[in-house]
Amino acid sequence: MxxxxxxxxxxxxxxxxxxQKAKVNAVDGVSFDVARGEIFGLxxxxxxxxxxxxxxxxxxxxxTEGSASIMSANVAEDPIAVKQRIAVxxxxxxxxxxxxxxxxxxxxxxxxxxxKKTREALADKLLDELGLGERKNEKxxxxxxxxxxxxxxxxxxxxxxxxLFLDEPTNNLDPQSRLFLWERIxxxxxxxxxxLLTTHDMDEADKLCHRIAVMDHGKILVNDTPAxxxxxxxxxxxxxxxxxxxxxxxxxxxxxxxxxxxxVEAVDEKSDTDPGALSFRVYGEQVNALxxxxxxxxxxxxAQVRDLSVKQPSLxxxxxxxxGRHLR
Amino acid sequence: MSEQKDRRxxxxxxxxxxxLRRDLRVTGREFVPFLLQALMQxxxxxxxxxxxxxxxxxAAGNFASLMLPGIVALTGMxxxxxxxxxxxxxxxxxxREIDDRLLSPLPVWWVALEKVIFGVMRGVIASSVIFPLGxxxxxxxxxxxxxxxxxxxxxxxxxxxxxxxxxxxxGTVIKPDQISLMFTLIFTPLLFTGCTYYPWGALHNIRWFxxxxxxxxxxxxxxxxxxxxxxxxxxxxxxxxxxxxxLLLLGVSVVVMFVAGTRTFLKxxxx
Numbered sequence: 001m002x003x004x005x006x007x008x009x010x011x012x013x014x015x016x017x018x019x020q021k022a023k024v025n026a027v028d029g030v031s032f033d034v035a036r037g038e039i040f041g042l043x044x045x046x047x048x049x050x051x052x053x054x055x056x057x058x059x060x061x062x063x064t065e066g067s068a069s070i071m072s073a074n075v076a077e078d079p080i081a082v083k084q085r086i087a088v089x090x091x092x093x094x095x096x097x098x099x100x101x102x103x104x105x106x107x108x109x110x111x112x113x114x115x116k117k118t119r120e121a122l123a124d125k126l127l128d129e130l131g132l133g134e135r136k137n138e139k140x141x142x143x144x145x146x147x148x149x150x151x152x153x154x155x156x157x158x159x160x161x162x163x164l165f166l167d168e169p170t171n172n173l174d175p176q177s178r179l180f181l182w183e184r185i186x187x188x189x190x191x192x193x194x195x196l197l198t199t200h201d202m203d204e205a206d207k208l209c210h211r212i213a214v215m216d217h218g219k220i221l222v223n224d225t226p227a228x229x230x231x232x233x234x235x236x237x238x239x240x241x242x243x244x245x246x247x248x249x250x251x252x253x254x255x256x257x258x259x260x261x262x263x264v265e266a267v268d269e270k271s272d273t274d275p276g277a278l279s280f281r282v283y284g285e286q287v288n289a290l291x292x293x294x295x296x297x298x299x300x301x302x303a304q305v306r307d308l309s310v311k312q313p314s315l316x317x318x319x320x321x322x323x324g325r326h327l328r
Numbered sequence: 329m330s331e332q333k334d335r336r337x338x339x340x341x342x343x344x345x346x347x348l349r350r351d352l353r354v355t356g357r358e359f360v361p362f363l364l365q366a367l368m369q370x371x372x373x374x375x376x377x378x379x380x381x382x383x384x385x386x387a388a389g390n391f392a393s394l395m396l397p398g399i400v401a402l403t404g405m406x407x408x409x410x411x412x413x414x415x416x417x418x419x420x421x422x423x424r425e426i427d428d429r430l431l432s433p434l435p436v437w438w439v440a441l442e443k444v445i446f447g448v449m450r451g452v453i454a455s456s457v458i459f460p461l462g463x464x465x466x467x468x469x470x471x472x473x474x475x476x477x478x479x480x481x482x483x484x485x486x487x488x489x490x491x492x493x494x495x496x497x498x499g500t501v502i503k504p505d506q507i508s509l510m511f512t513l514i515f516t517p518l519l520f521t522g523c524t525y526y527p528w529g530a531l532h533n534i535r536w537f538x539x540x541x542x543x544x545x546x547x548x549x550x551x552x553x554x555x556x557x558x559x560x561x562x563x564x565x566x567x568x569x570x571x572x573x574x575l576l577l578l579g580v581s582v583v584v585m586f587v588a589g590t591r592t593f594l595k596x597x598x599x
């Protein structure tokens with residue numbers, strides 16, 4: 001469902017944000033499009049410029065250069081039209097703690113001009129759908145992180161937006177809440193909602209997003225489907241080899257000697273289930289074809305094969321490959 | 329095109345009213361605490377300065393009628409200020425609870441305007457309650473002239489506006505961890521240099537202080553209310569600061585504080 005109507009929901013061109021006194025641009029010439037009905041992921045380490053980009057798209061930050069528009073409304077020139085079309089679920093709860101849970105939804109609806117009857121009915125429906133129906137007359141101060149997150153999603157849906165921004169939606173959630181949220185995200189998307197989400201969770205990005213842009217130092221490094229991104233890892237796929245009863249260097253040398261092995265890495269981590277074994281990673285374009293030769297190489301090096309498995313590279317590897325290992 | 333514009337304006341006004349309704353709902357739920365917070369201090373001031381001191385001969389008999397307008401001004405202004413400053417500091421603080429309102433389809437500065445209007449409403453309510461309170465506490469000492477009621481109403485409104493706009497500026501400048509310090513540093517001087525407990529004209533013996541208090545907008549509110557409330561003695565009006573000056577300077581204060589407060593507000597919410 002990449003382009004259901006062929007029209008873009010979000011258009012970003014040459015976007016730059018420079019904060020006063022900052023030496024480098026927080027966002028440094030970013031361009032991308034998000035099609036209507038798409039789930040688009042913005043990935044990057046802390047400080048990459050993701051939150052600033054979302055801030056500009058949601059009218060909280062004014063761009064220094066470039067332009068961005070949502071459903072054809074320019075964020076800098078017509079923020080009010082943009083605000084009618086979008087909803088934002090932030091990283092940390094910004095729920096109105098002075099109101100009761102149900103009021104948070106009905107007032108949000110009122111702010112957006114949803115008629116009284118409609119907003120009352122919609123609030124009850126959303127609270128039930130998100131499993132909050134029984135605790136709708138409490139204040140949010142008694143809510144857990146997962147419940148607050150669900151309530152913020154319900155709030156976002158109260159004015160039926162076209163584009164939903166989710167800033168690290170499943171950060172700090174327990175596995176149950178996370179799975180629940182993923183289901184809801186797919187469901188909302190199936191109903192036609194365009195979603196832009198940021199995340200550190202590669203698994204999440206891989207499972208949910210139609211397309212992913214990896215950002216670092218204010219720039220977009222790559223922008224493609226998860227499958228295409230994984231092909232960026234040099235050598236493509238990986239063959240994991242576990243062996244025992246031989247010399248580490250001898251085995252590595254033997255594996256390296258196989259025709260078609262681009263690179264061999266000895267892995268230091270000990271296997272939990274097989275603590276005596278040595279692990280190696282063999283990178284290559286077509287590692288499936290290397291299974292037989294790899295087994296022979298291990299035997300030839302005087303060791304025994306314990307396990308052979310082909311691994312598809314994860315998005316995490318793509319991410320580390322693109323943005324480096326150092327801490328931010 | 330103009331139809332679309334009308335629709336936009338309608339949406340914006342609608343959002344503004346909904347946000348105001350939200351504040352009223354929250355206050356309504358805490359109406360008794362709000363009244364206690366606003367009225368505890370004036371209650372005791374009225375009692376000690378209006379009843380006890382004149383009663384033991386430490387203050388002149390008409391002191392109560394001079395002080396009552398000051399109390400009305402002070403109470404209204406503080407109630408308006410507190411109604412804006414405290415929620416704003418918290419809203420703009422760590423949790424950013426105001427974001428949902430900022431994302432409503434209205435110009436961002438209207439959210440600041442709404443805060444001020446809400447503050448004015450609080451100020452007017454608090455000021456108004458002083459009248460029955462004074463009537464009960466002061467008994468025969470309660471005296472308000474009845475020929476300047478429209479001016480009195482205008483003054484109560486203006487006082488609320490002054491408090492609301494100062495509250496806006498303070499609420500956007502103060503960081504959450506500075507609240508208690510700033511209240512001491514700003515409230516206390518404001519309280520005592522605002523001509524609430526003494527008429528401005530009587531300060532001519534302490535010239536430097538008479539000039540200093542002119543920098544406090546509360547001075548004009550108190551003097552304006554004295555003009556509208558203190559009954560004439562022997563057919564002579566009580567001498568107050570010229571009403572034209574009072575109105576002008578209150579107006580200037582409201583405009584300056586609102587513009588400055590809105591600017592700092594915008595800086596905090598849109599970067």
